[in-house]
Structures are given as structure tokens and as C-alpha cells.
Amino acid sequence: xxxxxxxxxxxxxxxxxxxxxxxxxxxxxxxxxxxxxxxxxxxxxxxxxxxxxxxxxxxxxxxxxxxxxxxxxxxxxxxxxxxxxxxxxxxxxxxxxxxxxxxxxxxxxxxxxx
Amino acid sequence: xxxxxxxxxxxxxxxxxxxxxxxxxxxxxxxxxxxxxxxxxxxxxxxxxxxxxxxxxxxxxxxxxxxxxxxxxxxxxxxxxxxxxxxxxxxxxxxxxxxxxxxxxxxxxxxxxxxx
Numbered sequence: 001x002x003x004x005x006x007x008x009x010x011x012x013x014x015x016x017x018x019x020x021x022x023x024x025x026x027x028x029x030x031x032x033x034x035x036x037x038x039x040x041x042x043x044x045x046x047x048x049x050x051x052x053x054x055x056x057x058x059x060x061x062x063x064x065x066x067x068x069x070x071x072x073x074x075x076x077x078x079x080x081x082x083x084x085x086x087x088x089x090x091x092x093x094x095x096x097x098x099x100x101x102x103x104x105x106x107x108x109x110x111x112x113x114x
Numbered sequence: 115x116x117x118x119x120x121x122x123x124x125x126x127x128x129x130x131x132x133x134x135x136x137x138x139x140x141x142x143x144x145x146x147x148x149x150x151x152x153x154x155x156x157x158x159x160x161x162x163x164x165x166x167x168x169x170x171x172x173x174x175x176x177x178x179x180x181x182x183x184x185x186x187x188x189x190x191x192x193x194x195x196x197x198x199x200x201x202x203x204x205x206x207x208x209x210x211x212x213x214x215x216x217x218x219x220x221x222x223x224x225x226x227x228x229x230x
Contacts, residue, residue, distance in 0.1 A: 033217055035218065035219075037221070042223075043203055043223065043224050043226065044221065044222070044223040044224060045157070045205060045207075045221035045224070046221075047218055047219075047220060047221070050218050091156070091157060093157075095217065099162075099170050100145060100162055100169070100170065100209075100217070101147070101159035101162055101170055101172070102147075102149075102157075102159060102207075102219055103159070104156045104157040104158070105156060106155075106156045107156060
């Protein structure tokens with residue numbers, strides 16, 4: 001079974017600073033995908049970034065990057081140059097090869113302070 | 115940019131009533147999903163659907179729930195006799211294929227269901 005752990009229920013960051021949101025995972029699957037989603041207060045789930053377990057390089061998408069450390073089973077999201085609009089819940093998710101459902105963590109609430 | 119749409123955005127119903135939540139996945143996607151998120155909790159998988167049949171379902175997806183693709187564009191979740199504990203945000207998602215970045219599941223905006 002897959003398990004995602006997000007240990008930071010809430011985080012604060014100053015506007016324009018960088019912030020790292022932690023995510024660790026547990027799986028016995030040899031191949032898997034890791035995903036981050038943003039959930040603003042309006043409730044929708046917005047896809048941010050994807051990392052495949054065999055990808056050689058850390059994924060980047062604009063201000064988002066994923067610090068993937070396979071040996072540590074961690075896939076931390078780094079948001080650079082935080083903006084007020086980044087305030088939201090952030091969920092880490094993974095999918096293994098046994099089934100195609102996503103397993104989500106409990107989320108981290110990020111607040112960007114002006 | 116193509117997106118997953120869901121209707122209604124909000125639904126209030128009486129306990130014991132049937133509800134149908136509707137979704138239009140992204141047009142070239144082949145895999146469809148329903149998830150739910152009880153207020154303040156994490157997102158939980160309900161069911162996945164491929165090639166006009168359920169490919170996987172969770173323990174939550176009991177006989178009260180059913181899914182259907184009635185035509186080429188809609189994907190529905192039916193709850194036959196709602197219970198108070200069915201109150202949640204229900205998300206539909208779709209993905210193009212399995213494997214690589216194309217397996218990214220794109221979520222709709224959700225339907226907030228309140229059972230009274």
C-alpha cells in the first residue's frame with residue numbers, strides 16, 4: 001500500500017521569500033509518480049507539478065520545483081518568490097503501479113504574509 | 115486550456131434521498147475518477163473507471179454508490195440513499211493515459227454535497 005505523510009499542518013512565509021513544503025512517502029512499488037496539488041479556499045484542486053520515480057532530474061514548473069530524494073523517500077515542494085496568491089492548502093499525492101488511484105497526504109496550509 | 119467541469123457546484127439534500135453528481139472529463143482523456151474530501155480532511159479515492167467499467171474502487175464505494183458514463187462526454191456518480199456522513203466535497207478527475215506525465219489526474223472544481 002502507498003502512504004503519503006505531510007508533517008506540517010501549517011506554514012507561514014514572507015512574501016517574496018522561498019518556502020519548502022515537506023512530503024515523505026512509503027511504497028514498495030518499483031515505479032511510481034509523485035504529484036503536488038494546490039487547493040485554494042474556493043476548493044478546487046489545481047495540479048502543480050509531477051515527478052516520476054525514474055526521472056533523473058528534479059521537476060520544475062515556473063516558481064515550483066520538487067526536491068526529490070529517492071533514497072529518503074521524500075518529495076518536497078519548493079515555492080520560490082512567494083506571492084499572496086500562493087496562500088492555500090497544498091497536497092502531496094502519489095500513484096504506484098498497482099492500481100491507478102492517487103493517495104493523498106493530509107495537506108499543508110500555507111499562508112503568505114505581506 | 116481544456117478542463118474538467120462538474121455540476122452542480124453545491125447540492126443540498128435530505129437524508130435518504132438520491133443524488134447524482136455530474137462531471138464532464140477532458141475530451142481526450144480515457145481514465146475517470148471520483149474522490150471525496152470530508153471537510154478538513156484529506157482527499158480520498160472512491161472509484162476509477164476505464165473502458166466503460168469500474169477498474170478499481172475503495173472500501174468507501176459500497177453498494178450505495180454507482181458510476182456511469184451515459185454518453186460520450188458525461189461521467190456521473192450516484193448516491194442512492196444519502197447519509198449524513200456523505201456530506202463532503204466530491205471531485206471528479208480524469209487522466210489521458212497511464213504512465214509518465216500524461217498520467218496526471220486533472221481535477222474538476224468539485225461539488226459540495228450537504229446532507230441534512
